[in-house]
Amino acid sequence: MVPELEKATVRIQQPERVLGTIRAIKEQGINKLQVISDFDMTLSRFGCNGRRCPTSHNILDNSRVISEDGKKKLRDLLHYYYPIEIDPNRTLEEKRPLMVEWWTRAHELLSQQKIQKGDIAQIVRESDVMLRDGFNELFDQLHKYNIPLFIFSAGVGDILEEIIRQANVFYSNVNVVSNYMDFDDNGVLTRFKGPLIHTYNKNNSVLQGTEYFQQLSTRTSIILLGDSMGDLTMADGVPSVENILKIGFLNDKVGVRSSRLASAPAFPRCEASGDSGEGQAAVPVIQGVQEILQAAGGCMEGLGVSAELPVRLGLCQGGY
Numbered sequence: 001m002v003p004e005l006e007k008a009t010v011r012i013q014q015p016e017r018v019l020g021t022i023r024a025i026k027e028q029g030i031n032k033l034q035v036i037s038d039f040d041m042t043l044s045r046f047g048c049n050g051r052r053c054p055t056s057h058n059i060l061d062n063s064r065v066i067s068e069d070g071k072k073k074l075r076d077l078l079h080y081y082y083p084i085e086i087d088p089n090r091t092l093e094e095k096r097p098l099m100v101e102w103w104t105r106a107h108e109l110l111s112q113q114k115i116q117k118g119d120i121a122q123i124v125r126e127s128d129v130m131l132r133d134g135f136n137e138l139f140d141q142l143h144k145y146n147i148p149l150f151i152f153s154a155g156v157g158d159i160l161e162e163i164i165r166q167a168n169v170f171y172s173n174v175n176v177v178s179n180y181m182d183f184d185d186n187g188v189l190t191r192f193k194g195p196l197i198h199t200y201n202k203n204n205s206v207l208q209g210t211e212y213f214q215q216l217s218t219r220t221s222i223i224l225l226g227d228s229m230g231d232l233t234m235a236d237g238v239p240s241v242e243n244i245l246k247i248g249f250l251n252d253k254v255g256v257r258s259s260r261l262a263s264a265p266a267f268p269r270c271e272a273s274g275d276s277g278e279g280q281a282a283v284p285v286i287q288g289v290q291e292i293l294q295a296a297g298g299c300m301e302g303l304g305v306s307a308e309l310p311v312r313l314g315l316c317q318g319g320y
């Protein structure tokens with residue numbers, strides 16, 4: 001077993017299956033491996049010192065370039081739709097049209113704010129965004145061993161790219177599919193490019209036409225990182241998957257969602273974390289991933305991050 005995965009905050013529904021998957025990933029080696037990850041609240045932090053950290057959308061919503069009226073309208077949308085997004089009592093079929101409504105309305109509001117492309121870097125610098133503890137090690141190791149990292153995000157691509165650029169980890173092995181802004185000749189935001197990506201369509205339906213996964217058809221081992229039910233389908237476009245390890249961060253409404261997720265019929269093998277931290281540390285995940293890489297590559301160095309940090313992590317195969 002990977003020692004980090006034995007911590008109390010890590011839940012594994014079927015340890016034997018997970019162990020089998022980890023073993024198979026190790027045996028296949030790093031040349032067969034790719035990592036697929038969500039961004040907001042997965043690679044970025046959910047909270048810090050009792051306060052929420054912003055999503056890539058929130059970074060724009062709260063920035064100085066948005067009028068007070070615009071901020072209020074965007075906040076109202078968040079307060080209305082976010083509880084729906086994470087409501088364990090609603091089906092995905094119910095949620096999907098409402099998510100399209102939220103993203104569409106928010107993008108329309110943002111597009112009325114005359115946001116300048118040239119302001120994005122400063123907007124990100126002035127925000128409270130934070131990447132999870134251990135992100136450096138994760139990005140660095142993946143880069144060092146030339147393991148593709150595919151970031152599939154329903155956030156704002158221009159913002160998330162700027163975040164990882166400013167963190168000096170936007171390496172050549174990193175590929176992003178997300179919602180991108182469209183600027184006019186004067187560098188002013190006019191609209192968002194399609195197709196619209198929201199929490200619950202992160203699958204083949206928006207990846208059609210992108211050649212990314214086809215090029216990686218030999219990368220048949222996958223480690224998938226996410227924080228929502230919608231993230232479970234992120235690897236659907238990958239041809240000939242042999243081994244997939246799905247790792248979920250349970251960030252919000254932990255008590256309710258962990259028991260609901262565990263008993264959801266669509267995710268029968270799911271068990272999630274009931275930890276009450278802020279979900280800030282990815283250390284067990286990263287160390288777990290690192291150990292897998294180590295065994296597969298045979299020559300990894302230590303991560304140099306503390307394993308004692310509180311972590312809120314749900315891990316299981318087939319669902320979380």
Ligand SMILES: Nc1ccn([C@@H]2O[C@H](COP(=O)(O)O)[C@@H](O)[C@H]2O)c(=O)n1
Nearest residue numbers: 038039040055057058106153154155199
């Ligand atoms: N106007 C919006 C729309 C969505 N969000 C949040 O962003 C997250 C982005 O999705 P990931 O796939 O990157 O996790 C999503 O979970 C929404 O809660 C927002 O803040 N504002």
